[in-house]
Amino acid sequence: MQIIILPDAQAIGEWAADHIARRLAAGRLQVLGVATGSSPLPAYDALARRIDGTGAEGSAEGGAPAVSREALETLTAFALDEYVGIEPDRPESYHAVIREEVTEKLGLDPSRVHVPEGAAEDLEAACRHYEQLIADAGGVDLQILGIGATGHLGFNEPSSSFSSRTRVKTLAPQTRRDNARFFSSEDEVPLHCVTQGLGTIMDAGELLLIAYGEHKAEAVARAVEGPLTSMCPASIIQWHHDAVVLLDEAAASKL
Numbered sequence: 001m002q003i004i005i006l007p008d009a010q011a012i013g014e015w016a017a018d019h020i021a022r023r024l025a026a027g028r029l030q031v032l033g034v035a036t037g038s039s040p041l042p043a044y045d046a047l048a049r050r051i052d053g054t055g056a057e058g059s060a061e062g063g064a065p066a067v068s069r070e071a072l073e074t075l076t077a078f079a080l081d082e083y084v085g086i087e088p089d090r091p092e093s094y095h096a097v098i099r100e101e102v103t104e105k106l107g108l109d110p111s112r113v114h115v116p117e118g119a120a121e122d123l124e125a126a127c128r129h130y131e132q133l134i135a136d137a138g139g140v141d142l143q144i145l146g147i148g149a150t151g152h153l154g155f156n157e158p159s160s161s162f163s164s165r166t167r168v169k170t171l172a173p174q175t176r177r178d179n180a181r182f183f184s185s186e187d188e189v190p191l192h193c194v195t196q197g198l199g200t201i202m203d204a205g206e207l208l209l210i211a212y213g214e215h216k217a218e219a220v221a222r223a224v225e226g227p228l229t230s231m232c233p234a235s236i237i238q239w240h241h242d243a244v245v246l247l248d249e250a251a252a253s254k255l
């Protein structure tokens, strides 16, 4: 695991965008795993600025290539999770967040962008179908991750099995409190979600975990230096063969 400490969220976003741009230019990124939450937003924004060299001088610092529209149009993307029972057109849904922050910003082909179907009638079938879609796409090449205060990845809350696949989970009370800001009240936050499993996430060729801010320091320390335990689901990244953790100094302050 590589831990890279950068000055701030913007620098993290630039680093991530450089990395993704290089992989795209080298033809080593066909399937991108995308995450919701605020952590990856600077990376999506920085990537959008590189499209066809629309950013400064058409290439990033250090000579990272600009991103071609064609490479993005043929990119397939899979999101990690979705709330159960929230229709995809509701603004609180992760479908809506991914549409706005990823698909539209990056000019991806909407038919290639997948989000778990949390509003499906048969959730188990929808979960199986999602796993099949990922497998049919040849697996995720690079998975972007945030980390929750509970140490969750996606919505894999403490006690999630390390070998889990896409399934329905119950949200931890802490996560419902943390995400209440996107709803009119905490009571409106669904109790359940559909999330890729830790086993699904671990199948990705590379993991890119992004965290910044003091409020992430504890979860980051447990994930990166703590014991490998399902009580801190993110600790599983220690076992991944190609994981990069991008932090600012505040998020790294308890390492």
Ligand code: GLP
Binding pocket: 035, 036, 037, 038, 039, 040, 080, 081, 145, 146, 147, 148, 149, 152, 153, 154, 155, 175, 179
């Ligand atoms: C949500 C998402 C996670 C994300 C987490 C952290 O709960 N399901 O995938 O990592 O929020 O969000 P933020 O980046 O806003 O702190």
